Amino acid sequence: MTSSEPPAEPTYADRVFRSPAAMAGGGLLLAIIGWIVVDAAVRGEGRAPWVALTVALFAVPLIVAFTFRPAVHVNDERLRIRNPFRTVTVPWGAVADVRASYSSELVTQSGTKYQLWAIPVSLRQRKRAARRQMQRAADDPHGRTSVTADVSDDESRMAPADRTIAELRATAERLGGRPEAQGEPTTRWAFELLAPLGAGAVLALVLLAL
Template structure:
């Protein structure tokens, strides 16, 4: 028999646990971004320390422009998913989609999310590699050739089947399954929300304006 403490209603007795977000990123983009930032710091630092005339100011303007753009296109993109919503962090926008607002998740030449209202958002953090997709297709073809009648062992490992998918396609499939499973949850209701990343746009715009002014008066 289950007992409850005084003052605890039925809705408080069945609170579902909150789970951490699943995070999807592009490892290649992050490595590339780190290398580009290191190169920008090296070149910009040399110009600041040893440059003469307008060179230090040009270096500051170029860094103000380049660093936010490098971060926004390489380190910033990410996809966060939990049982209630999907949050897509793209270079210049963050889109929050409750699962009930998601109509479909697809992977063609890019990974995309479609809303019930017909809007489409790309997921920059889940890049599609046509080469990996072709290799995955060849693996599937070889597996089908080995078992032409489609028979599978009872003890077949599910992970082996998943490994035949390209990484982006596997991610899209996982997100689609989460959308179908969680769309009816009370916490998954609501409309899409879009927020512009002014913390990235503002410094890049300042750097671009400063760079144009310095080049004009040089």
């Protein structure tokens, strides 16, 4: 007996956008904090180990929040913006614009703005890309490097952040009308980072009171 139901469409993993430079810097800072805490625990005297633990409870969540945590997860129904202390899920139908000036941000149909921490804007990279475009335009008065140059070639000349923003904007325009991409944005706070920060604050108060 055969089924009349159409085959289900395959489900693909989210595409993830991150900042490799931020993650590398975060790894270095965590290594330094770890070395300080271990050194204080082994060789420290008096309150030194407790002070080191308090600093770690503050520093580690902050480093993770601003370097490892930021990411933008994208699939055919929505994009999930993971910023330092909250995660915002926005269906494509609720996206009005994705843009970048001095920072990257998403604007919803209701006018709410969300920063995209995972896609930092580098003015240096933007200036470098502009110089490359000017050089190519000078080499070819028509602004084309070959007879096969196309839009994808123009996008390749953009700064990385601007190229990513352009891709997200095009995706929103392409998928925003799909029925499964409708809905309202939702927000979840990163309590897994806020909790150790609170514990660090309590420990700091205890140390000051002693």
